[in-house]
Amino acid sequence: MIIIGLTGILGSGKSTVAALLRQQGLEVIDLDALARDSLDWKETQDDIKRAFGPEYVIDGAVDVKKLRGVAFTKEHLRMLEAIIHPRIIQETRKRLDALERKGTPIVFIDHPLLFETGFYRRFDKIVVVTARMDTIGERLKKRGMDPDDIERRLSFQIPLEAKEKMADYLIDNNGTEDRLGEEVDGLLEKITKAEVL
Numbered sequence: 001m002i003i004i005g006l007t008g009i010l011g012s013g014k015s016t017v018a019a020l021l022r023q024q025g026l027e028v029i030d031l032d033a034l035a036r037d038s039l040d041w042k043e044t045q046d047d048i049k050r051a052f053g054p055e056y057v058i059d060g061a062v063d064v065k066k067l068r069g070v071a072f073t074k075e076h077l078r079m080l081e082a083i084i085h086p087r088i089i090q091e092t093r094k095r096l097d098a099l100e101r102k103g104t105p106i107v108f109i110d111h112p113l114l115f116e117t118g119f120y121r122r123f124d125k126i127v128v129v130t131a132r133m134d135t136i137g138e139r140l141k142k143r144g145m146d147p148d149d150i151e152r153r154l155s156f157q158i159p160l161e162a163k164e165k166m167a168d169y170l171i172d173n174n175g176t177e178d179r180l181g182e183e184v185d186g187l188l189e190k191i192t193k194a195e196v197l
Helices: 014-023 031-038 042-052 064-070 074-102 133-142 147-154 160-166 177-196
Strands: 002-007 027-030 106-110 125-130 169-172
Touching (some): 014 125, 014 177, 031 074, 031 106, 125 160
Parallel strands (some): 002 106, 002 125, 125 169
């Protein structure tokens, strides 16, 4: 089984690419979704209470808005990552094992912080979804994100140009969704040829 990391930066279109891969019947494990799901797990909630305080878990639910407010300082972000990442890795391993037993030939792992966390070392190939920064900025504004919030979130990510240099494959997401679909088709063709040769 070939395991391919899929990454980019906030607003580059990684989630759209993941959706297009799923539409083609490919397996995609979304680590952002796993991180969100892990907030519902009792063990995670207990650790969040210990690390940040009981006010961050109310009536069996993590106050995500409150947690997000503190998690974008480097120290608090590292504390939160230390709670969530080991659980995500364990769950990802379980899912990969199940897919391998089924005979799944290719699995994509959608991870926004693939390089930042060192997780990229676990994959056979890396795909980076790229776009011009002005295009990314416009997308994020359309989502209703505040410019200061955009800048703060991007400051925690390796710049896109650096990620592009570390990629095995690039997907250009500067055009239409149809054009992006063509990019994804081209990527799958390249991966298929590379694995057959």
